[in-house]
Every structure is written in structure tokens, then in C-alpha cells.
Amino acid sequence: MPEYNIQMVDLKGQYTKIKEQVDKAIFSVIDSTAFIKGPEVKAFKEELENYLKVKYVIPCGNGTDALQIALMALGLKSGDEVITANFTFAATVEVIGLLNLTPVFVDVDKATFNINVEALEKAITPKTKAIIPVHLFGQCANMEAVMNIAKKHHLFVIEDTAQAIGADYTFSNGDIKKAGTIGDIGTTSFFPSKNLGCYGDGGALFTNDDELGKRLEAIVNHGMYQRYYHDEIGVNSRLDSIQAAILRVKLPHLDSYSAARKKAATYYNNAFADIDQIETPVIDQQSTHVFHQYTLKLNGVDRDELVLFLQEKGIPAMVYYPVPLHQQKAYVRPEFKDENYPITMELCKSVISLPMHTELDDEQLKYITESVKEFFK
Ligand SMILES: *Cc1c(COP(=O)(O)O)cnc(C)c1O
Helix, strand or coil: CCCCCCCCCCCHHHHHHHHHHCCCCCCCCHHHHCCCCCCHHHHHHHHHHHHCCCCEEEEECCCCHHHHHHHHHHCCEEEEEEEECCCCCCCHHHHHCCCEEEEEECCCCCCCCCEHHHHHHHHCCEEEEECCCCCHHHHCCCCCHCCCCCCHHHHEEEEEEECCEEEEEECCCCEEEEEEECCEEEECCCCCCCCCCCCCEEEEEEEECHHHHHHHHHHHHEEECCCCCCCCCCCCCCCCCHHHHHHHHHHHHHHHHHHHHHHHCCCCHHHCCCCEEECCCCCCCEEEECCCCCCEEEEECCCCHHHHHHHCCCCCECCCCCCCCHHHHCCCCCCCCCCHHHHHHHHHHHEECCCCCCCCHHHHHHHHHHHHHHHHC
């Protein structure tokens, strides 16, 4: 086995390149002792607002909190229905349940793995109040259709941008917007392995709406609009100053990180182009893809066998996600039937994600792709 030390995500390699600035940023926060709500948090908030071209960024504790806080800000009541995709990470649905709202799952699109907009419109009932499209694996859901449906049925849209920060979405009139700045609220996560990751937990909300901006800022801070006046029940969810300082070092690199991921994805795509049993990622014309994950669909292949084969060669591979949400014990309901989710069911059985990060070099990519090809010989 060659000494490549291939990882799904190489946080150490990325850190090594920016170590000097990161270390300095961390120590200057310690030196200032402004650990909570320090100037670094405010500076990061403003820099991210500029990057995303959005009116308000509200930093918070993590991406799951961000989703919960977004739903809290919409003033929904118990039993209101919130529609989301069945093929995603559980955080999205968890917070719907926590707030006593009713999750409604819809199937995903066969090509992009993002929410299927026909299924979405069919799932709308008089109780539906919000839609949470997830920009899965790094490319935007069909936001043009989602926004049209939302407008027609008077629904809120919360974009879960945990996997797609930095992606651009182009509307058919030529308008270009950053993922997370299209719906009423966008949410993201700065979990270390996300495309813009800090060195612990972190998250943020985005909005262009003045009212929502104010409300989100209050909810993250115990429902305080004025110090020690609690107008509503909020939460305590903060991005700490050390994490903000690290993110300030990393944000200027985000576009080059996205480019590095795209370059690796292109290498993979070219290498696998003539393997019949592999479907490489399909890129939606209206969205750029920032490749949070590089996910293949396998046809007629024993996936476990491939994972094992790669493992023996020192190549990690992961399955995101092996179980559809409607089958998870926490969320099963009699009305969620397997036959309503044919694409999700198929994807859970057939997808596999290969190493994807900013530090993959041609030597590693060559080794990984040749190993995969060897399996299919
Ligand atoms: C990572 C992730 C989250 C949760 O983020 P945390 O910061 O870990 O709470 C939510 N939604 C999606 C789609 C994610 O990938």
C-alpha cells in the first residue's frame, strides 16, 4: 500500500497551509479575553454578509440550531406542516419534530439528489407552512421552482445551506444569488468538515428581511430585543470568538477551496467516464457545484464489496445516506410508504462518496481512480 494517507477530509493538510494566520488569530482572541461576542464575531458577520451579498448574517452555535432558530422565527404553530427532502442528514427533520411541527417528506430528483419539485407541490396541504430545501452535497436545489411554488401557496422557504456555502444559483432571468440567500432564511454549519469549517462547532443564519433579521438576532440570544427584556422564548446559541477568528482567516480562501474541490471532482469524472456501472454527479445548469461530497451512483455493483476493496488499498469511502429519513425509528409514520420514495430508496442502496477535500493532489487522485477502475476490471 502506498504511503498516501488518503482521508475523506484532510483538515490537517489545510490547516498546515494557513497555520501562521490561524494560530495568530486564536492567540489574539485569548489575549483579548473577549471570548463571547467579541469584535471577531462582529467582523466575521460583516465579512460573510459582504461575501454572500445578504443583508443579515446571524452567527449561532451550529447548523442544527440554525435550522431550529429559523423555524422558531417564522411563528409556526404546533401541527403546521413543513416539507423537506427524504434523502438528507437528519438535523433538518429533527428540529421540525422538536418544535412539534409535522415533517412531511418528499422524494428527491433522480439526477441531482435534491428535492423533487413535482413531489413537493403534490405534498402541499392547507396545513403546509414552510419548505426546507437542502442543497445536498454542494449544489443548489431547484430554487427557481421552489420559490415559485412557495409564492403560489404562500409558504416560507428555509434553505439548508450546510453543504453548499459559496455555491451560486442563476435564475432564468440571469439573476445570480448565493446559496442560502434566496429563500426567507438560509442556514449553514461551520462544522469542521463542511466547506467553510471552523475548529469546533459553529453555524449561521442569513436573511434579507429586516423583521426576520431582528427576530433571529433576538432568538439566538434568549429572546432579548433589549438587554434583560425577554419578549419571547429564545435559545442560547452563539458562535464563539475563537471560532469566528478562525473563520475570518478561512473565508477569503473559500472560493479557492471550492475550486480545488471542483478540480478533484473533474479528475474523478474524467477517470470514471467510461465505466458503465458508475454514474458520476449530474450538475444542474442553474447551480454551481461546490462538492461538499463527491458522490457516485452505482448500478449493479456490490457496494459493500467495493468499500472493502478500497479500504484494503487505504482509501476511505462513505455512504451518505444509508437509511431514508422516513424509515428512521424517530420519524416513522404509517403514511410514509416506501413506494412514495422510489428515488430515495434506490439512492440509499446505490450511492457511495469518495474522498473529497481541498488537499487532494493528482498523485492521490490517480491512485484512487486507478484503484476504483481496478475493481471494475
Ligand atoms: C451538517 C449538516 C447539518 C447540521 O450542522 P451541525 O453544525 O452539525 O449542527 C444540517 N443539515 C445538513 C444538510 C448538514 O449537512
